[in-house]
Amino acid sequence: METIYVTGHRNPDLDSVCSAWCYARLKNKIDKRYKYEPIRIGHLNETTKYQFRxxxxxxPRCVKDVRARVRDVMINKFPSLHPEDPVYSLVTLMREKHASVVPLLDGENYFGLLSLDEITSFFLKENAGERPHYRFEQENFSKVIRGEFIKKNNMKSFEAYIMTGAMEFDIYSRRINSLLPDLPVLVVGKRLKHLQYAVDNQFPAIILTGIEPSEKVDLNLSGYKGIIYKSYEDTAETIRLLRMSLPLKRLVAKDPPKVSVDDLFDDAKRLLMNSEYRGLPVFDNDKFIGFVTRRCFLEKPRKKVIMVDHNELSQSIEGLEEAEILEIIDHHRLDAERTREPIFIASEPVGSTCTIVYHQYLRWSVRVDRLTARMLLAGIISDTVILKSPTTTPQDLRAVNKLAKIAQIDNVYEFGEELFSVASLLNKADPKQVIEGDFKTYQTGDVRFGIGQVEVTTLTKVDEVKEKYIRQLESTKQKYALDWAMLLVTDVIAESSILLSTTYPQKERALIYPIDSPGKYHLKGVLSRKKQLLPEVLSVLEEGD
Structure with a gap:
C-alpha cells in the first residue's frame, strides 16, 4: 500500500505535530486506498514531548526529505540461484521468468549479479580461440542431464576439456596422446574399446550415451578413480547440456558498483547509466536486499505529501519540489507553489491548524475519540497561548469547548498552564535549540529575516542569559544567510514578551517597542509572532529610509 506523508513545518511546534498526527488519523479512517503517515521534520520541543509522553x-517519526531514493524503485522480490548452480539453471530461469538480472546468493551471502551479458560472454569466449577447458561440478551432471551416476568419487570439481568418442580407435587414441598431460571428459556411446582406454588412463569423467536405463556395461572398473555418468540423452544433446553444467560462479568476472538503499534516485541512475552493467546490487549497510536495473529508472517516482500548518516550500521538508502535494491544511497567509494538478486546500483564518483539522472531522462526519480530542485541544491551546493570543477566533473557542468535553478536561486553562509549565527554561536550555526549535524565515524585497519564538512561564531569567542568546542569534543569522534574526520570548502567564535581536542599524530602532537595553525590547501584551510581531517588522522594513 502506497504511503502518503502528512507533515508539519520545519522546527515543529505542538500545533504542527498534533495537526499532522490527527489529520493522518482522519485520512486513514476515510480513505483505505493509502496509508497516511504523520511525520515531522525537526526535533520536538519540550511541550510537544510532554504531550505525547x-x-x-x-x-511521528522524523523524516529528513522526500526525494526519490533507491528504496523507492529497487527490486526486492526476485528469484535467485546458488553460485554452484549450473549455467543451465540461469538460462532456464531467464527464459521462464523473463529476468534480465539474477543475483547469486549463498544463503544470505551475496556472491554476484548475472545478466544476459555474462551468458553471451561465456558462449562467445568458449567458441573463440583454442579448445576450451571447463570447470565441472560433479553434482551438476544430474541437475542438467537426465540420467544416473554409475560411479562417483570424492572430487567435488575438476577441470577438463570435452571429447567425443565418435572417431576410429586409432585416431581417437592418437588425438588423446597429442593433448597429454590433459585428459578429457569423454562423451561416448557403447564403444567398449574407447571406454576401456578411458578407464585404463584414468580420464576424470566418462559420460555414456545411447544406452538404455536398464542396460549394463561390461567394463572392468576395479582400478578406475573417475566418474561415470549414464545419460538418457543422445550424444549431441548430452554435449550441449554438459557445456551448461558449469557452476555460475565461473561467470562472475567483474564486481559491479554497489548502491545503498538510501542513495538518491538521480545519483544511482547516473552511476548505472555511465556503467557497462544491466543492474547494480542494493545494500542496506552490509546486507544485500535487492537490485536495480535500467528499467527501474525509466520514471522517477514522486512521494505524495499533505502539508499541514504551513504552505511554503521554504518552510517544508527537503525535496518537496520533487514530490506531489495533494492537500494543504493551514491557517497562515498563502504563499504556496504552483501545483501540477488541482489540490484540496483548507485554509481558515483561525488561531490553530488543529481547529481546521477538527472542522475536517465534522465535515466527514467522523467521530472524534477521546485521544484525538486531547491532541487537537493541546494544539489549539498551545498555538493560541491558552486562548489569550489575538489570533484566537470564535471558531477556536467553539472547538475548544467541544473537544474539552470529549477529552474529559474540566478546566482548559489549567490544562494549558500544565502544558507550558514544561516549556524551556532559558538559563538551562541550549540557546541553539531554543532559537531554532521554532524558527521561521521570511523575505520582503531584498531583506531576509527570521523570528524564533519560545514560550516560558516567567521572564525573570532573560537578563541573565541575554548575551549568550544574542550571540547564538548571530550564529543563526549566518547559518540561514539572513540580514536580521530575532527571538520572541513569550510569558504565557503574564501575557507579555521580550524580543532579543541581532543588530540591524537600518531598521531596528524604527520598531515601536521600547528598548530595555541594546538588543532587548519589551513587548507588553504581545503573544503572537504571526499577528502582532511580524506585521510590525514587515511595516518597518517596507517603509522608506
Whole structure:
C-alpha cells in the first residue's frame, strides 16, 4: 500500500505535530486506498514531548526529505540461484521468468549479479580461440542431464576439456596422446574399446550415451578413480547440456558498483547509466536486499505529501519540489507553489491548524475519540497561548469547548498552564535549540529575516542569559544567510514578551517597542509572532529610509 506523508513545518511546534498526527488519523479512517503517515521534520520541543509522553502516544517519526531514493524503485522480490548452480539453471530461469538480472546468493551471502551479458560472454569466449577447458561440478551432471551416476568419487570439481568418442580407435587414441598431460571428459556411446582406454588412463569423467536405463556395461572398473555418468540423452544433446553444467560462479568476472538503499534516485541512475552493467546490487549497510536495473529508472517516482500548518516550500521538508502535494491544511497567509494538478486546500483564518483539522472531522462526519480530542485541544491551546493570543477566533473557542468535553478536561486553562509549565527554561536550555526549535524565515524585497519564538512561564531569567542568546542569534543569522534574526520570548502567564535581536542599524530602532537595553525590547501584551510581531517588522522594513 502506497504511503502518503502528512507533515508539519520545519522546527515543529505542538500545533504542527498534533495537526499532522490527527489529520493522518482522519485520512486513514476515510480513505483505505493509502496509508497516511504523520511525520515531522525537526526535533520536538519540550511541550510537544510532554504531550505525547502524557498520552503514551509514539510521536511521528522524523523524516529528513522526500526525494526519490533507491528504496523507492529497487527490486526486492526476485528469484535467485546458488553460485554452484549450473549455467543451465540461469538460462532456464531467464527464459521462464523473463529476468534480465539474477543475483547469486549463498544463503544470505551475496556472491554476484548475472545478466544476459555474462551468458553471451561465456558462449562467445568458449567458441573463440583454442579448445576450451571447463570447470565441472560433479553434482551438476544430474541437475542438467537426465540420467544416473554409475560411479562417483570424492572430487567435488575438476577441470577438463570435452571429447567425443565418435572417431576410429586409432585416431581417437592418437588425438588423446597429442593433448597429454590433459585428459578429457569423454562423451561416448557403447564403444567398449574407447571406454576401456578411458578407464585404463584414468580420464576424470566418462559420460555414456545411447544406452538404455536398464542396460549394463561390461567394463572392468576395479582400478578406475573417475566418474561415470549414464545419460538418457543422445550424444549431441548430452554435449550441449554438459557445456551448461558449469557452476555460475565461473561467470562472475567483474564486481559491479554497489548502491545503498538510501542513495538518491538521480545519483544511482547516473552511476548505472555511465556503467557497462544491466543492474547494480542494493545494500542496506552490509546486507544485500535487492537490485536495480535500467528499467527501474525509466520514471522517477514522486512521494505524495499533505502539508499541514504551513504552505511554503521554504518552510517544508527537503525535496518537496520533487514530490506531489495533494492537500494543504493551514491557517497562515498563502504563499504556496504552483501545483501540477488541482489540490484540496483548507485554509481558515483561525488561531490553530488543529481547529481546521477538527472542522475536517465534522465535515466527514467522523467521530472524534477521546485521544484525538486531547491532541487537537493541546494544539489549539498551545498555538493560541491558552486562548489569550489575538489570533484566537470564535471558531477556536467553539472547538475548544467541544473537544474539552470529549477529552474529559474540566478546566482548559489549567490544562494549558500544565502544558507550558514544561516549556524551556532559558538559563538551562541550549540557546541553539531554543532559537531554532521554532524558527521561521521570511523575505520582503531584498531583506531576509527570521523570528524564533519560545514560550516560558516567567521572564525573570532573560537578563541573565541575554548575551549568550544574542550571540547564538548571530550564529543563526549566518547559518540561514539572513540580514536580521530575532527571538520572541513569550510569558504565557503574564501575557507579555521580550524580543532579543541581532543588530540591524537600518531598521531596528524604527520598531515601536521600547528598548530595555541594546538588543532587548519589551513587548507588553504581545503573544503572537504571526499577528502582532511580524506585521510590525514587515511595516518597518517596507517603509522608506
Amino acid at each position: 502524557k498520552t503514551r502516544v509514539t510521536p
